[in-house]
Amino acid sequence: xxxxxxxxxxxxxxxxxxxxxxxxxxxxxxxxxxxxxxxxxxxxxxxxxxxxxxxxxxxxxxxxxxxxxxxxxxxxxxxxxxxxxxxxxxxxxxxxxxxxxxxxxxxxxxxxxxxxxxxxxxxxxxxxxxxxxxxxxxxxxxxxxxxxxxxxxxxxxxxxxxxxxxxxxxxxxxxxxxxxxxxxxxxxxxxxxxxxxxxxxxxxxxxxxxxxxxxxxxxxxxxxxxxxxxxxxxxxxxxxxxxxxxxxxxxxxxxxxxxxxxxxxxxxxxxx
Amino acid sequence: xxxxxxxxxxxxxxxxxxxxxxxxxxxxxxxxxxxxxxxxxxxxxxxxxxxxxxxxxxxxxxxxxxxxxxxxxxxxxxxxxxxxxxxxxxxxxxxxxxxxxxxxxxxxxxxxxxxxxxxxxxxxxxxxxxxxxxxxxxxxxxxxxxxxxxxxxxxxxxxxxxxxxxxxxxxxxxxxxxxxxxxxxxxxxxxxxxxxxxxxxxxxxxxxxxxxxxxxxxxxxxxxxxxxxxxxxxxxxxxxxxxxxxxxxxxxxxxxxxxxxxxxxxxxxxxxxxxxxxxxxxxxxxxxxxxxxxxxxxxxxxxxxxxxxxxxxxxxxxxxxxxxxxxxxxxxxxxxxxxxxxxxxxxxxxxxxxxxxxxxxxxxxxxxxxxxxxxxxxxxxxxxxxxxxxxxxxxxxxxxxxxxxxxxxxxxxxxxxxxxxxxxxxxxxxxxxxxxxxxxxxxxxxxxxxxxxxxxxxxxxxxxxxxxxxxx
Numbered sequence: 232x233x234x235x236x237x238x239x240x241x242x243x244x245x246x247x248x249x250x251x252x253x254x255x256x257x258x259x260x261x262x263x264x265x266x267x268x269x270x271x272x273x274x275x276x277x278x279x280x281x282x283x284x285x286x287x288x289x290x291x292x293x294x295x296x297x298x299x300x301x302x303x304x305x306x307x308x309x310x311x312x313x314x315x316x317x318x319x320x321x322x323x324x325x326x327x328x329x330x331x332x333x334x335x336x337x338x339x340x341x342x343x344x345x346x347x348x349x350x351x352x353x354x355x356x357x358x359x360x361x362x363x364x365x366x367x368x369x370x371x372x373x374x375x376x377x378x379x380x381x382x383x384x385x386x387x388x389x390x391x392x393x394x395x396x397x398x399x400x401x402x403x404x405x406x407x408x409x410x411x412x413x414x415x416x417x418x419x420x421x422x423x424x425x426x427x428x429x430x431x432x433x434x435x436x437x438x439x440x441x442x443x444x445x446x447x448x449x450x451x452x453x454x455x456x457x458x459x460x461x462x463x464x465x466x467x468x469x470x471x472x473x474x475x476x477x478x479x480x481x482x483x484x485x486x487x488x489x490x491x492x493x494x495x496x497x498x499x500x501x502x503x
Numbered sequence: 504x505x506x507x508x509x510x511x512x513x514x515x516x517x518x519x520x521x522x523x524x525x526x527x528x529x530x531x532x533x534x535x536x537x538x539x540x541x542x543x544x545x546x547x548x549x550x551x552x553x554x555x556x557x558x559x560x561x562x563x564x565x566x567x568x569x570x571x572x573x574x575x576x577x578x579x580x581x582x583x584x585x586x587x588x589x590x591x592x593x594x595x596x597x598x599x600x601x602x603x604x605x606x607x608x609x610x611x612x613x614x615x616x617x618x619x620x621x622x623x624x625x626x627x628x629x630x631x632x633x634x635x636x637x638x639x640x641x642x643x644x645x646x647x648x649x650x651x652x653x654x655x656x657x658x659x660x661x662x663x664x665x666x667x668x669x670x671x672x673x674x675x676x677x678x679x680x681x682x683x684x685x686x687x688x689x690x691x692x693x694x695x696x697x698x699x700x701x702x703x704x705x706x707x708x709x710x711x712x713x714x715x716x717x718x719x720x721x722x723x724x725x726x727x728x729x730x731x732x733x734x735x736x737x738x739x740x741x742x743x744x745x746x747x748x749x750x751x752x753x754x755x756x757x758x759x760x761x762x763x764x765x766x767x768x769x770x771x772x773x774x775x776x777x778x779x780x781x782x783x784x785x786x787x788x789x790x791x792x793x794x795x796x797x798x799x800x801x802x803x804x805x806x807x808x809x810x811x812x813x814x815x816x817x818x819x820x821x822x823x824x825x826x827x828x829x830x831x832x833x834x835x836x837x838x839x840x841x842x843x844x845x846x847x848x849x850x851x852x853x854x855x856x857x858x859x860x861x862x863x864x865x866x867x868x869x870x871x872x873x874x875x876x877x878x879x880x881x882x883x884x885x886x887x888x889x890x891x892x893x894x895x896x897x898x899x900x901x902x903x904x905x906x907x908x909x910x911x912x913x914x915x916x917x918x919x920x921x922x923x924x925x926x927x928x929x930x931x932x933x934x935x936x937x938x939x940x941x942x943x944x945x946x947x948x949x950x951x952x953x954x955x956x957x958x959x960x961x962x963x964x965x966x967x968x969x970x971x972x973x974x975x
Contacts, residue, residue, distance in 0.1 A: 316974070318648060318932060323689070324651045327656035328651075330656070357693070359726075360707070362711065363714040367714040385697075386706075386707040389704070391700040395934050458658065459660075503648045503657070
């Protein structure tokens, strides 16, 4: 499912899907879900959610009122501030943000190779790894995305301070973890009764078109992830994922996953 | 004897680094001289300005240093002999005063304004112009941020909607949230631990693990003590004053106890009257003192971690007359070395009585160990911190009390309070406070010392009320 969804998201990011108004959208060419995130949010959306605004900035998530092309850098350059008002939501808080948004347990959010917790130490190693029996030193599990997401590993790696700003691999780690978390929620809701997040839609269906049910799910996801309602432009954009790409109509679970990743992977998920 | 030759004789990496970077023309008392002239500068409240106020990389002067040295030259100072500092310090105040109105780094702000704003007058990139804020402290912004920082997760949509938009009621809602967050396992066992990482510097490879044949000490005691002292209604000064430890259930442990490790001691064998909180735990002494007769690394780490002054970054230099005595024959009297060692060695004498790595004796106190060291190279060394001569006061004397007297002077200084408040602020903001943030945070240091009587949680409650934290 993940590969098909990545294709869907790249449609938003670079290929140029039909926009709700019939024109073609375009964006930066960084590809992947990060680009999607940038398209959907831009920095103006992140800041507007936190109560800041610029008089000249687009009011609708960086989407021009005339429905013209979407750009990640839509809007004027922000005036240089004397304060740094964004705080990076790192490691533990990012993991718990995903847990809360998608009603998952810590172990369900992300496990690389099905073995390694992605962001924080396993619960049984917190605050300290249990002592082993004499002659058998305990060995900590690798934590693949901990450092990229702003955590630090003091015990095994002597990494005593976290990085203070996102690095080059941070967007990749965000994408990967959000994709894993959304995938887990979609799978749970597809098989569980009743579903928790993706309510009102049949995740086993062969198709899922843009309609009130999908928009209700998207609205729920905006509130769960970003504690606000999605703007009209944002809702139009993410629900356009239901159209798929030419020659490949996504099934309902793929659309749900794509919508989840597009919303959950917004930059707004990573800053307070 | 020069540092270079001694570097070949010793394996002291830190010492070698210090020796290699300092110039012959540096004026270590100048930093304190500047702070005496501008005691209200954010560079000087609870700290001593670093050498980079005047230097790019010593002895190279930056624009401000060039301005000041020019005025010194006009006043007849010749900079020779290079060790001369008496006349230099006498002329320095007038030289500083005469360049106050000058904008040495041409960044649009005068030197004196930069010093009072907490930016560097010799660095054009260190500069800001305050503008009227377009936003006020925002209850929902602050609530969301406080939830993430102190509870470990953002609020839900419904929780956020329930936060009053009225500032007074909103501030109350954030404080109520903190009631829960500051008692949470996340704050006490995760967030406080991460603040402690760089102060404890654990290494699992030689840590507490029972199966580890190289175990030197059990740093879990360090983490537990740090969290215990920084939470609840406890006095943060116990970071450097605690005579107790904390067990895995969160209860105080008084008295000494042994837990033999193959390489060190996994217990805390030090007698309580020689304990000084975080800087006399078995782990601290094992990992910093190691085998060193004069534990400069231990003193430097204590100065850095709990007083916010990193000597390796030329911070907190307060030279002591006739120091260093070079009691361990490392060649630190050389001009290029004594720039730092005239401060560092007097800080380190108090630590010399504590055993580093020494099997079951790791972390114990032995007065003769200190005597052996301080009697070296002619003796007459001066144990000192923040200008207080510890040797002259029987209640502070290292030979009687080890680091306990050192710590009592340390916690009484504004440097300790500033370090605690700014450590918490850095965690809250997710970055080092800017110069503008610092101006807003400094009054909290005074409140922390007076009104709050060193309660860390009270400082947290002040920090969330600042614009630095709660203004979008």
